[in-house]
Amino acid sequence: MAASMRSARLHEPGQPLRIDTVEIPEPRPRDVLVRVKACGIIPNMNAIFSGRLWNHLPPLPASVGLDAAGVIAKVGSEVTDVAVGDRVYVNPWLSCGTCPYCRAGDPMLCSAAAFQGYFGFFPHSTRQLLDYPFGGFSEYITASPQRLVHLPPQRPSSKPRASDISARRTLRCVSARCAAAAGSRSTELPARWEWARHYSPSQWGQRAFSALAAIVTCLHN
Numbered sequence: 001m002a003a004s005m006r007s008a009r010l011h012e013p014g015q016p017l018r019i020d021t022v023e024i025p026e027p028r029p030r031d032v033l034v035r036v037k038a039c040g041i042i043p044n045m046n047a048i049f050s051g052r053l054w055n056h057l058p059p060l061p062a063s064v065g066l067d068a069a070g071v072i073a074k075v076g077s078e079v080t081d082v083a084v085g086d087r088v089y090v091n092p093w094l095s096c097g098t099c100p101y102c103r104a105g106d107p108m109l110c111s112a113a114a115f116q117g118y119f120g121f122f123p124h125s126t127r128q129l130l131d132y133p134f135g136g137f138s139e140y141i142t143a144s145p146q147r148l149v150h151l152p153p154q155r156p157s158s159k160p161r162a163s164d165i166s167a168r169r170t171l172r173c174v175s176a177r178c179a180a181a182a183g184s185r186s187t188e189l190p191a192r193w194e195w196a197r198h199y200s201p202s203q204w205g206q207r208a209f210s211a212l213a214a215i216v217t218c219l220h221n
């Protein structure tokens with residue numbers, strides 16, 4: 001494997017991305033390295049990367065790109081549930097694993113949440129973005145196995161993998177957030193829905209199309 005790769009990086013808010021040559025990251029013991037085959041593009045990226053919105057950009061220069069799909073190229077020494085060659089979509093949602101919401105089993109409500117390759121929701125989301133600093137506009141990215149969604153032609157396992165369960169939970173939470181963003185009332189954790197109103201259903205629609213485009217493109221490569 002080559003030691004370097006190309007990565008589209010944001011050097012300055014509101015300015016065009018630059019294609020830089022950087023070192024291929026080494027996955028941590030519990031992470032994997034994914035060779036990116038496709039990545040979504042959503043119109044809202046221009047606004048997000050303008051630096052003029054409420055979101056928190058990753059430390060610059062930042063490798064960007066949301067909703068990547070590809071093939072696992074390397075696994076960390078402690079990874080057992082996935083293997084080199086697996087075709088996967090990388091769920092970009094990053095959660096801290098230690099806040100009360102994460103410990104209660106609701107990582108979608110994480111108080112330090114971020115989207116890998118995109119932005120953080122809170123000032124202290126930076127740690128998640130530093131742990132996974134590469135976005136899908138790079139030739140390789142690192143990710144935790146829990147965020148991987150396996151793609152065909154793999155035969156479905158008789159016993160669901162942890163990553164498949166995680167994907168279903170994610171979809172359920174995204175649906176709930178769409179409802180919150182559309183103005184629906186929730187009796188659960190109402191304060192935590194406040195920031196969800198930053199979203200509009202159309203933006204979630206853009207994300208859905210972005211993810212779908214990445215998956216479909218990966219399946220044809």
Ligand SMILES: [Zn+2]
Nearest residue numbers: 096099102110
């Ligand atoms: Zn958390």
